Amino acid sequence: MDYLKILQEKISLLLNKLDETKVLNKSLESKNENLIKINKDLETKIKIIQAKEKQLKIVSAINDDDSDKQYFKNKIDYLIKEIDYCIERISI
DSSP: OHHHHHHHHHHHHHHHHHHHHHHHHHHHHHHHHHHHHHHHHHHHHHHHHHHHHHHHHHHHHHTTOHHHHHHHHHHHHHHHHHHHHHHHHHHO
16 A cells, blocks of 8 residues: 555656646747747848948948949949849740
């Protein structure tokens, strides 16, 4: 009879730990979803900042800054090559 009582106590302890683990798991899942949302928001902000940086480089290139002017020329050359490649692919 003692073995059954000890076994019941251990089962009870395990069930309590299981319940605690389920609660903790739900809490962690909620925090994870929140962090995922924050991460997506930050990625969006980074993309916006990068776009603004490119705009600033273009504006400063127009204002006769040599280093930015070269960046601007390289970007235009790259875009022209991309357009040419796309036209070539369409023609095939």
